[in-house]
Amino acid sequence: MRLTVIGTGYVGAVHAACLADLGHEVLGVDLDAERIAELAAGRPPFYEPGLDALLKRGVDTGRLRFGTSQAEAARFADTHFLCVGTPPLPGTGAADLRYVEAAADGLAPHLTAGALVVGKSTVPVGTSARLAARLPGAEVAWNPEFLREGCAVRDTLRPERIVVGTSSPAAEARLREIYAPLLAAGAPLIATDPATAELVKLASNSFLATKVSFVNAMSEICDATGADVLTLVGAMGEDTRIGSRFLAPGLGFGGSCLPKDIRALAASVEGLGLGGSVAFLREVDAINSRQRDRTVELARRLLGGGFAERNVAVLGAAFKPHSDDVRDSPALAVAETVRQAGAQVRVHDPEAVDNARAACPALQFAPDVTKTCEQADLVLHLTEWPQYQELDPAALATVVRAPLLVDARHTLDAESWSEAGWTVRAPGRPRLG
Structure with a gap:
């Protein structure tokens, strides 16, 4: 045709x-x-x-x-x-x-x-x-x-x-x-019918966003109680009524779909006079935004209280791996917040550097992970590219000024990083090293 x-x-x-x-x-x-x-x-x-x-x-x-x-x-x-x-x-x-x-x-x-x-x-x-x-x-x-x-x-x-x-x-x-x-x-x-077809996409994305924000709310509770969010979601995911997909604690969602779609659905339903039916979506959005602040605060504590005159290496700029899209990127938002708090921030991403530089020109960028981490006082892992899971933590420890790591995506092997001398922190998890 x-x-x-x-x-x-x-x-x-x-x-x-x-x-x-x-x-x-x-x-x-x-x-x-x-x-x-x-x-x-x-x-x-x-x-x-x-x-x-x-x-x-x-x-x-x-x-x-x-x-x-x-x-x-x-x-x-x-x-x-x-x-x-x-x-x-x-x-x-x-x-x-x-x-x-x-x-x-x-x-x-x-x-x-x-x-x-x-x-x-x-x-x-x-x-x-x-x-x-x-x-x-x-x-x-x-x-x-x-x-x-x-x-x-x-x-x-x-x-x-x-x-x-x-x-x-x-x-x-x-x-x-x-x-x-x-x-x-x-x-x-x-x-x-057309109306149902129009609603399917918004409903699907809003449900997925709700799963992510729910588990991040549990992550906050884990931080307050000493529980381990990864063990928690592993147990939850074994329930076939719940499933493990999108039970992903960490920095939260970004991009051009989930944030936009939950706000669009809430606005359109409120316009119908049925705002009470989707009031929870406003909290889903708020929980998601809070994860960025939580990650910044976790990094601040790991540095002893402040970012001034510190070198911070950021792994990841795209809102998700296998993309060069930085629209509403949690990684880029955290990097820019840390920079504004006084740190020198150097960013690496396998595909998104050009878009990230255009969006945040005050950040520094490097062509490889080693250069990104040279003399870093802290490494922030913010986008879960598979390449970062293959890094040698022992080798990387030789180029940083202090082996401090925040794994905001929970995809690095905390045990191997700890054994290589790194102090590792992650949202919703007890001390890892």
């Missing part, structure tokens, strides 16, 4: 490349001419494992092309995926729909009868109905994305579920045809 993808940011670029890899002819459209030029040359504008090869294959075969004209998009195909951003509105956290509406308005004058516009953006309930009024003669469906940065290609080509919200059997049939290779491989498709 011939398909267009409107918006070639993180979701759109991955979706377009994957649709082409499924055998469709795809046109990606974006107003950012520089980004379009990069994509047309087969170069992804961000780091995502596997995307570069997929993008190059699509461009080389001719199944994937890019442009800047929505009129061209309407001529190219009659099925259009909207993949533009929905950033939070300042002050309220509600989703800003101006880019979704602008994309729809740009398409509207050019659409032919029977066109299908499929939203993938994360939006409040009722958005598809609002767009339908702006797109006379076209049907609007919703097909939320469930991509995890660092696993986005795999999540698209091997999805845990595909959700489609449509108002007609014909639209559902068209989406089933688009995703036929995935359905044949065993991916489940959940067909529902």
Whole structure:
């Protein structure tokens, strides 16, 4: 089939490349001419494992092309995926729909009868109905994305579920045809109405955020009582009703999805007069933000009370591993707070240094871990890249000024670091060395 993808940011670029890899002819459209030029040359504008090869294959075969004209998009195909951003509105956290509406308005004058516009953006309930009024003669469906940065290609080509919200059997049939290779491989498709499809993404991310904040609340209690949060969550995770996924104590979540989505859901439900139903999401958000302050305070105590004239090495800048995304990054927030408290802060990250430097130019950056840790009075492990788990703590101890470590992600082997002479601290755990 011939398909267009409107918006070639993180979701759109991955979706377009994957649709082409499924055998469709795809046109990606974006107003950012520089980004379009990069994509047309087969170069992804961000780091995502596997995307570069997929993008190059699509461009080389001719199944994937890019442009800047929505009129061209309407001529190219009659099925259009909207993949533009929905950033939070300042002050309220509600989703800003101006880019979704602008994309729809740009398409509207050019659409032919029977066109299908499929939203993938994360939006409040009722958005598809609002767009339908702006797109006379076209049907609007919703097909939320469930991509995890660092696993986005795999999540698209091997999805845990595909959700489609449509108002007609014909639209559902068209989406089933688009995703036929995935359905044949065993991916489940959940067909529902547009409102339910819109709500699924927000509900899923809010539930996951709640699990993370719950375990971090338990981490605070462990700090106060001397209990061990890792043993606690290990025991909890053995309960099949709870499960171990997302029971991850530490620095908390960041990025462009979970924080934004819990605030957007709370704001939209409050707008319906049902704020009491999601009041707990405000506390989920507050608990998550508190983890950054807890990590800074743990570091401060380990240094004897202050950061002034201390050298602090930071391992990790991206909000999560396998990504170069620093949007709402807990790691970068902690690094900047420590710098503002008087420390000289040097940061390492395998992929996110350029974005981190643009976001926080006052921080220092180093090309490798050894250089980052030279003469450090404290090492902060803030993003759980696998490379950091492979470090030799004994070798690293020879380059620091003081072997002090805060493992804010609980993924380093505390015993081996302690045996190498390090004093190790981690949120929610008793003294480790």
